[in-house]
Amino acid sequence: MSRAIELFARMHEVRSVTADERGHQTLTGDVILAVFGKVQHKMPLGMDLLMAKYVHDVPAVNRIIDVMATWLNDEPSKRKDLAMALSYVALDVFCDKPVASQKRQLAALWRKYSDQAKRSNRLIKGWQVKIKQLQRNLDSCETQTAEERLLSAINEFEALIIKERRRIDEYAQCQFLKSSTCPRCSGTGLILNTGECPSCSGHGLFVPSVDNIRQHLRHIGLGRVSDKLWENELKPWFEKCLTKLYVYSQDAATEIAHTLELEIRH
Template sequence: MSRAIELFVRMHEVRSVTADERGRQTLTGDIILAVFGKLQHKMPLGMDLLMAKYVHDAPAANRIIDVIATWLNDEPLKRKDLAMALSCVALDVFCDKPVASQKRQLAALWRKYSDQAKRSNRLIKGWQVKIKQLQRNVYSCETLAAEERLLSAINELEALIIKERRRIDEYAQCQSLKSSTCPRCSGTGSILNTGECPSCNGHGLFVPSIDNIRQHLRHIGLGRVSDKLWESELKPWFEKSLGKLYVESGETGYELSKELSKQI
């Protein structure tokens, strides 16, 4: 992440920020905001792309979709409805969000390797040990009342296990919707003492393939797409729209760095 993008993100996370560059003049929050305002006026789409990707700004994402819809008006496509759906997927890919066909795999990794999952596993194992101890004690009970108390305690622990498993499952499903970063290696692409992460093949991210994109249309209920339509219209449009998003954001990031450097 460039220094300009770092400042961009920090300005939206805290009340104010300054940037000291090796003893030179300090960039105050007012100056940084003024530069952002200038770029927003000059390159609105690019700034919205940065907002959507780095600040997760929903209104900015909606404005981007509106712009993409205007791009489609100039395209001689037969299935503009499918092309528009693919445009939304292209925006998700640009923002490093997983497509539908990847979410199940990501959710499974979050359930197994996240810090939350590890904490839950420790809790569940502890409760399971207590249950086994209580079950052994049930056989040695001398009164019916004592047996009932032990069975009640076992039921309570079993209910806690079910509740905790449901909680971690909901957590994993939620996390799988937010980011395509591999939870096993935390985006580094490698695991300590073992080398390349086997879950993401060392990429650190679950980058969707063209096949993943095509499968996504079925996952969202749009059905199968013929090979002819995919190859002649939809695949070229997806690649074109995604490329335009990267080009626009790259140019805006460059201009942002240039304008900030002028203020130092």
């Protein structure tokens, strides 16, 4: 929970309060925790949403999913199964997680533009140059032993390259699961001296469009959805669901800020 406090505190301007340490009142971890407890009690869903988004709290995510299932009870929806699947997607979007169709794109960017990838690519290029040199030497080899020695050196460099490529692949796979921030511009949307980042079109984030969401339904094996069903039922539900998530979380964030302010004045 201490990590949660730290992150939440950073998020809700508590830093500006605790930073003011020259004789002014500061908020201790205990007070902040008590405030979170109060808000959790008063606005459980909103608080869970903040926990899910900012501290990736799994129990909070499970509670949110339970609540979202009850939202469908009052809906005249014909395809509640699809609507529920869309609720999960809405939660991912709310938590800034990329949808499947964007993951491949993101992984490719991590493989190319991250610092780790740049380092790996430099290493690989160096080994490729060495291999070329060795291959040139191979032509002028006079004994079989010398030739064998060169070949085994080449094999070693090739093995290093394969290993390094695999390492960077694993890294890329791992990164895009964590965030939808554009690796090329580090989420700024800008590239130094050139302007807008071409990979994310200046958004900085890979936020799925409604079209991405529709593709995503196909991707998770729910098949094609007719235009009519999509336009009349599913798209409005998705948008409604996402709006609710933002409203509930914003209310909780406001409540935290307000309650903390009261604590400071105390």
